[in-house]
Each structure stands twice: as C-alpha cells, then as structure tokens.
Amino acid sequence: MSVIETIDKIITFPLDYHKQNKSPNTLIKESGYLENYDKINEDVIYENLILNPGAINDWIQFMWDKPTGSGWALDKKNEEYIVCYFVSEPSYKELEKRAFDDIAKAYAAYVKGELEWIRGIYISTSSQST
Numbered sequence: 546m547s548v549i550e551t552i553d554k555i556i557t558f559p560l561d562y563h564k565q566n567k568s569p570n571t572l573i574k575e576s577g578y579l580e581n582y583d584k585i586n587e588d589v590i591y592e593n594l595i596l597n598p599g600a601i602n603d604w605i606q607f608m609w610d611k612p613t614g615s616g617w618a619l620d621k622k623n624e625e626y627i628v629c630y631f632v633s634e635p636s637y638k639e640l641e642k643r644a645f646d647d648i649a650k651a652y653a654a655y656v657k658g659e660l661e662w663i664r665g666i667y668i669s670t671s672s673q674s675t
Contacts (some may be wrong), residue, residue, distance in 0.1 A: 546577030548584050552593050555585070555660065556600045559607035568668065569611070569663045578660055579667065585660075591653035601652050608655070617658040619651055626651030630658060 546554075554561075554576035561572055573579060594600055608618060615632040628651050630641040641658075645651035 548581050551577035551581045552585060552589060554578070555590065555656065556593050556597050558602075558660075559600075559603035562607055563610070570667045571658065572665050573663045579664060582660070582664055585657070587650070587653040587657045590656050591650055592654075594649045594652055598649075601649065604652055607661075615631065615643075616662055617655055619655045626652045627660065630662075643657060 555578065556573075558572055558576065561567060562569065567575075578585065614634050615628055615630075617628065620629075622629050625646060626645045626648055628643050628645065629639040631637065631639050643654055645654065647671075
C-alpha cells in the first residue's frame with residue numbers, strides 16, 4: 546500500500562473503528578501503517594488533519610471510546626493542549642507529556658503516539674501467536 550493510501554486510512558481510522566466495528570489491531574494492519582510507519586511523522590499527519598478538519602473530532606471520539614488502562618490522551622489545560630502517555634495501574638502516572646498551542650499539532654502528536662502504541666500491541670500479539 547502506498548504512503549498516501551496509508552495516510553488516507555489513518556485519517557479515517559476512527560470512523561472505520563466505529564462504523565465497521567473493527568479492532569485497532571485489524572485497522573492498523575489494513576491501513577498499511579505497519580509497512581509505512583517510518584515514513585509517516587507528525588508533520589505529515591498534521592498536514593492531513595488540516596485538510597480534513599472533521600477528522601480531529603473523529604479522533605477525539607476515538608480517544609474517549611477506546612477501553613484502556615493506559616495509552617495516549619489529549620487534554621486542554623488553560624490555553625495549551627497537553628498530549629501524554631499514561632498508565633493507570635497500579636496508580637495513574639503520566640510517563641510522557643508534551644504541550645502545544647495548536648490543536649491540530651497536538652492531535653498530530655496524539656495520533657502518531659496512538660498509532661505507534663497500537664503497532665506495538667499488534668507486533669507483541671502477533672509474535673505471541675507464532
């Protein structure tokens with residue numbers, strides 16, 4: 546799959562999650578991200594979020610709907626958007642945290658982090674089944 550096709554799939558990832566009722570592992574495989582992850586950085590994601598502003602709302606919904614005790618999240622505090630990786634077991638802790646003034650840049654960081662987290666889970670679960 547081409548990088549452009551993968552980016553298109555990344556932008557629609559949350560919609561596909563909800564409408565097609567597919568797991569993140571299935572979507573990460575079908576998106577081509579596993580083959581193209583190193584070619585897709587936050588700047589590329591940002592440019593495509595700007596072109597598809599509704600996708601930010603889709604990713605917001607995905608963030609709130611996914612059942613997890615750890616992962617990536619985004620919050621607005623004062624005039625900044627905070628992107629962090631958190632764990633909640635045994636107690637809540639933020640392990641990585643970045644602040645942004647621009648919501649699209651914050652969501653680009655969130656999306657890249659989330660995709661990498663899902664890719665890691667996919668690789669981990671795939672290697673366990675072989």
